Amino acid sequence: NAGVTQTPKFQVLKTGQSMTLQCAQDMNHNSMYWYRQDPGMGLRLIYYSASEGTTDKGEVPNGYNVSRLNKREFSLRLESAAPSQTSVYFCASINTGRRQPQHFGDGTRLSIL
Amino acid sequence: ELKVEQNPLFLSMQEGKNYTIYCNYSTTSDRLYWYRQDPGKSLESLFVLLSNGAVKQEGRLMASLDTKARLSTLHITAAVHDLSATYFCAVDSGGSYIPTFGRGTSLIVHP
Numbered sequence: 001n002a003g004v005t006q007t008p009k010f011q012v013l014k015t016g017q018s019m020t021l022q023c024a025q026d027m028n029h030n031s032m033y034w035y036r037q038d039p040g041m042g043l044r045l046i047y048y049s050a051s052e053g054t055t056d057k058g059e060v061p062n063g064y065n066v067s068r069l070n071k072r073e074f075s076l077r078l079e080s081a082a083p084s085q086t087s088v089y090f091c092a093s094i095n096t097g098r099r100q101p102q103h104f105g106d107g108t109r110l111s112i113l
Numbered sequence: 114e115l116k117v118e119q120n121p122l123f124l125s126m127q128e129g130k131n132y133t134i135y136c137n138y139s140t141t142s143d144r145l146y147w148y149r150q151d152p153g154k155s156l157e158s159l160f161v162l163l164s165n166g167a168v169k170q171e172g173r174l175m176a177s178l179d180t181k182a183r184l185s186t187l188h189i190t191a192a193v194h195d196l197s198a199t200y201f202c203a204v205d206s207g208g209s210y211i212p213t214f215g216r217g218t219s220l221i222v223h224p
Binding site: 031033035040041042043044045048050058089090094096099100101102103104106107 | 122144146148154155156157161163174185201205210211212213215216217
């Protein structure tokens, strides 16, 4: 089915390790987003990309970097993982200008020891 | 800064009862969204509300928007166990397409 695909689905890291979370959408959406979800906190925006070639910080960008590789792909990198980054990460996309909601991936459950 | 508040955060109700979840926001809205999330799953879109007085219904769920009061409601009619989930509202404004999410309402429907 068409949609937003995130990899990996689960990951355990040690403090200080680095990794990249991958996200791809096949709906030709222009905007893409990375959120983290922590218990009782709702979704908090880490970074977003309004269009290919642009990225901007969200509410909680510290400790993360992003790359909008092309229109389909938007990756999130943790350069030096910290226990405070243990969370569930969701990627989302939308076609701005249409009266539609964001489409979300299945999430990546990340634990940092 | 746009703030979105949901009430209540936790809701335990019996099957067959009615209840309302409230979503208040602090600035003018362009779009208001309601999502459902089952435990361990992703977010599923329920409704998109665009204008004052908008009302949308799907099964036992009905959402409405009052932009003057900066308030949206999600009304549950004759709740059933399958409605147990966490419900989020999200609002974007200023033409940004950057939704701000509420903290979510965790709903448990008991037999």
